[in-house]
Amino acid sequence: MxxxxxxxxxxxxxxxxxxxxxxxxxxxxxxxxxxxxxxxxxxxxxxxxxxxxxxxxxxxxxxxxxxxxxxxxxxxxxxxxxxxxxxxxxxxxxxxxxxxxxxxxxxxxxxxxxxxxxxxxxxxxxxxxxxxxxxxxxxxxxxxxxxxxxxxxxxxxxxxxxxxxxxxxxxxxxxxxxxPESRTPSGEKIDLAALNPLRPLRWVFSMKSLAPITLIFFILSASGEVYGTCWALWGNDAFQWNGLWIGLSLGTFGICQSLAQAFLPGPAVKLLGERGAILTGIAGICVALGLLAFATQGWMVFAIMPLFALGGIGVPALQSLATRLVDETRQGQFQGVLASVVALASIIGPLAFSTFYYVVRAQWPGAIWLAVVLVYLIAVPLVLGLRFRSSPINEEKSLAKG
Incomplete structure (x- = not known):
């Protein structure tokens, strides 16, 4: 290298x-x-x-x-x-x-x-x-x-x-x-309109067939923000964890997720199909979160980690499925839309989950994980309802003719 x-x-x-x-x-x-x-x-x-x-x-x-x-x-x-x-x-x-x-x-x-x-x-x-x-x-x-x-x-x-x-x-x-420098600077004037981070989202609003998959990406991305936002608070409130144990638990979570995303999506998609892999991933995460909500000892969190890892097959399968909804000539544009959606989820998710945790912290800190389960479940009918009969390109052409 x-x-x-x-x-x-x-x-x-x-x-x-x-x-x-x-x-x-x-x-x-x-x-x-x-x-x-x-x-x-x-x-x-x-x-x-x-x-x-x-x-x-x-x-x-x-x-x-x-x-x-x-x-x-x-x-x-x-x-x-x-x-x-x-x-x-x-x-x-x-x-x-x-x-x-x-x-x-x-x-x-x-x-x-x-x-x-x-x-x-x-x-x-x-x-x-x-x-x-x-x-x-x-x-x-x-x-x-x-x-x-x-x-x-x-x-x-x-x-x-x-x-x-x-x-x-x-x-x-x-x-x-x-x-070293990797390219010769262009010296061209910057297009200020191109710097608008919301610009990629305009296209998806004109394409009705892309709305469900975009919303699924938003739900899964926003739900993933709960760990960085609430995990440390919950670990301290539920188990009196210090910084070392909070860090180890987050690190273990990251290792399990990385291994799962590296090795499981391919076999899972081959066995279950893309839709089945996404639903299996959501099911694994929801079961893990349900168990987490009622965990009474710290070691239980580490025992639940393999179920979280199973959830790691969902997003890669969703990314694969998403590529089938868009013509090859629009793949780059669609990936830009998804990047904007993930970024918006990273803004809205922490605000929503931290507010909910503020409300339930004194009575039952584990309730935060059941709230995340409910958010994940919103995505299930959207995944089941995805259709591939009409391509977005044809839809765009028909809209243009109309």
Missing amino acids: NKPLIVIFTAIGLDAVGIGLIFPILPRLLEEVTHAGNVAPWIGIMTALYAVMQFVFAPVLGALSDRLGRRPVLLISLAGAAINYVVMAFAPQLWMLLIGRAIAGLTSANISVATAYITDISPQETRARRFGLFNAMFGIGFIIGPVLGGVLGDYWLRLPFIAAAALNAANLLLALFVL
Whole structure:
């Protein structure tokens, strides 16, 4: 593997570490700066704020990298991340933490630039393998982040931020001396209309056949946000877990999900079909969540993890099924729509679930998992109702004629 790819993959891994690093320590950190007894709403706000900045600035950084070059945008984002984590390590007030988390979301939007860099330097025949490594690095970072945050946070609540700052500073130096520019900057004026993050969604509203699958993606993505939002609070409330155990449980969850998505979707789709694999995945998650709601001891959570892993077959099968709903000439456009939907779910999900947890926390913290089951069940009739008789392209043509 060449040196530029090592730098890019390291940057992606650190982005994922930064996302997961804060999960185990966020409740205690917010209690420290707000002096509030129930910080669930603030957790939702901070998680959603991070997602908002990614949603808004991913197309902006991508466009800037086309005009100015990939290298300067990546260097600025790495420098911004390092400075931001230093600020968050010593922020004494809530407003400073909110600003810091917003900057973290902005700098992590460099994923779009990293993707473009890999495309620039990769021949067509190697792109699939390299993007596979790209996703693997993100997954590894997301597993390491919570564990590292939990372990360091038990020594000192602000220590995970200092570690993140040091890692990003080291990667900045590596990129500064090793990373070459991957393309000649275009110098063209940026199309401001193209920077509108809601723009890809306009197309799907004109295509009735795409609405159900888009809504399914939204439901599954929003439901997945509950773990980062409520897991640490619930672990502490239900089992009095410290940062180490919260981090280990999130890391175990990430490992199970990664293994399941790597090895199970292919055989599951071959055996059950795409629709059957999606429904099996939803069923596995719902059973696991139901058991989680009534768990009384911490070891039960780890015993339930294989059922969560079974749920990992659902999204890859859904992605495969979605490609059959769109003509080859519209695949890129449709993937852009789905990316926007996932980003919106990452904003709305944390706000909704943190608000619900705020309401039920004192009476029954495990009720949050039953609420997620109800959200998943909304997707079941949508999956059963998917039809493939009319292609979206034909539908679009008929709409145009009408």
